[in-house]
Amino acid sequence: MTDRLPRLNSRLQGLGTTVFATMSALAEATGSVNLGQGFPDYDGPPEVLEAAQEAIASGHNQYPPGRGILPLRRAVAEHHRQRYGLEFDPEREVLVTAGATEALAGAILALCEVGDEVVMFEPYYDAYPALAAMAGASHRVVTLRPPRWDFDPTELRRAVTARTRLIIVNSPHNPTGKVFTDAELAQIASLCVERDLIAITDEVYEHLVFEGTHRPLATFEGMRDRTVTISSAGKTFSVTGWKVGWACASSDLLQAVLTAKQFLTFAGGTPFQHAVATALGMGDSAAEAVCKDLRWRRDRFCDGLRELGFAVLEPASGYFAMTDVSATGGVDATSFCAEAPRRFGVVAIPADVFFDHKAPAAGLVRWAYCKTTATLDEALRRLAGRAESS
Numbered sequence: 134m135t136d137r138l139p140r141l142n143s144r145l146q147g148l149g150t151t152v153f154a155t156m157s158a159l160a161e162a163t164g165s166v167n168l169g170q171g172f173p174d175y176d177g178p179p180e181v182l183e184a185a186q187e188a189i190a191s192g193h194n195q196y197p198p199g200r201g202i203l204p205l206r207r208a209v210a211e212h213h214r215q216r217y218g219l220e221f222d223p224e225r226e227v228l229v230t231a232g233a234t235e236a237l238a239g240a241i242l243a244l245c246e247v248g249d250e251v252v253m254f255e256p257y258y259d260a261y262p263a264l265a266a267m268a269g270a271s272h273r274v275v276t277l278r279p280p281r282w283d284f285d286p287t288e289l290r291r292a293v294t295a296r297t298r299l300i301i302v303n304s305p306h307n308p309t310g311k312v313f314t315d316a317e318l319a320q321i322a323s324l325c326v327e328r329d330l331i332a333i334t335d336e337v338y339e340h341l342v343f344e345g346t347h348r349p350l351a352t353f354e355g356m357r358d359r360t361v362t363i364s365s366a367g368k369t370f371s372v373t374g375w376k377v378g379w380a381c382a383s384s385d386l387l388q389a390v391l392t393a394k395q396f397l398t399f400a401g402g403t404p405f406q407h408a409v410a411t412a413l414g415m416g417d418s419a420a421e422a423v424c425k426d427l428r429w430r431r432d433r434f435c436d437g438l439r440e441l442g443f444a445v446l447e448p449a450s451g452y453f454a455m456t457d458v459s460a461t462g463g464v465d466a467t468s469f470c471a472e473a474p475r476r477f478g479v480v481a482i483p484a485d486v487f488f489d490h491k492a493p494a495a496g497l498v499r500w501a502y503c504k505t506t507a508t509l510d511e512a513l514r515r516l517a518g519r520a521e522s523s
């Protein structure tokens with residue numbers, strides 16, 4: 134039967150998410166410490182978890198409205214107003230989705246025609262090329278180059294053609310941790326205005342910034358009405374399994390996203406929507422505690438890797454650190470990650486799965502440090518064995 138699968142399906146199988154599944158299975162089979170997938174192995178703030186339990190106990194257990202419950206839409210609008218000075222009407226310009234992923238899917242399916250092109254930066258979050266392909270569009274990449282992960286503005290200009298419809302900007306960025314600077318965002322914004330492009334921004338790490346300042350692309354001149362601003366609660370409150378996300382945009386763009394979204398999940402996660410409304414209503418304190426704690430984990434893990442002789446590209450935000458294994462051992466990242474579970478009992482991801490152009494990624498390995506101290510220390514202890522045995 135599988136030889137009759139559409140070609141698109143085979144293409145999607147080469148992308149990161151399926152690589153994570155393979156690596157996670159390998160982690161289980163070998164008893165490895167799994168630093169492959171980006172989710173915390175600890176819980177979010179207790180007051181946020183209690184809000185979900187309360188919502189279930191109070192009977193918020195049936196379908197929510199398609200746009201999401203109004204208290205959450207109000208909380209999202211208020212969050213954007215207070216934090217970034219961005220005004221969105223909760224009735225018409227905010228849409229609650231099944232995680233940021235569904236907001237991305239809805240936006241790309243709503244706004245792309247078959248044959249259109251979508252510009253994105255590589256390394257990319259693997260859903261972007263997959264969703265573009267599902268919409269019948271193709272993608273073009275602009276490479277972020279280590280160690281600063283900056284891009285060549287000429288390459289960005291060249292990536293935009295007469296067929297370009299969308300540009301996707303993920304800042305703070307997975308997997309590099311780059312926080313795009315105001316100057317870089319201003320360049321992207323002026324190109325969008327000049328070439329009449331729609332921007333989709335993925336800001337799921339907006340609260341997990343350790344260095345630099347996150348500024349939404351929608352705050353730049355000419356961008357408010359041509360940007361779909363996407364985020365979610367999963368990273369902000371360490372509740373990735375809740376899958377509550379949102380998209381904010383001018384009412385005409387948002388209506389288009391809603392039109393696609395209603396045939397994806399229609400709606401979901403009623404008690405979690407209530408809990409996230411409560412969590413956002415608590416102000417910045419819960420999110421700040423999550424960020425401070427994660428920064429500590431980043432430092433502990435990156436320091437530990439450096440002590441073991443790894444060349445670490447320290448992230449300014451988010452869940453992941455990269456190392457360049459070619460700089461220290463002469464091996465490529467794919468071989469390193471393929472051997473790591475059996476040799477050291479640790480799973481990490483070769484970063485080339487996030488690139489179209491494999492060369493800049495040849496030595497890069499991605500490690501998730503959003504893990505308990507015990508998990509991180511055990512991974513470092515096992516990798517120390519690597520230093521002795523290699």
Ligand SMILES: Cc1ncc(COP(=O)(O)O)c(C=O)c1O
Binds near residue numbers: 232
């Ligand atoms: C850049 C980026 N966007 C979107 C998502 C998915 O977010 P959600 O779980 O809210 O769908 C992730 C999750 O890892 C991510 O890293």
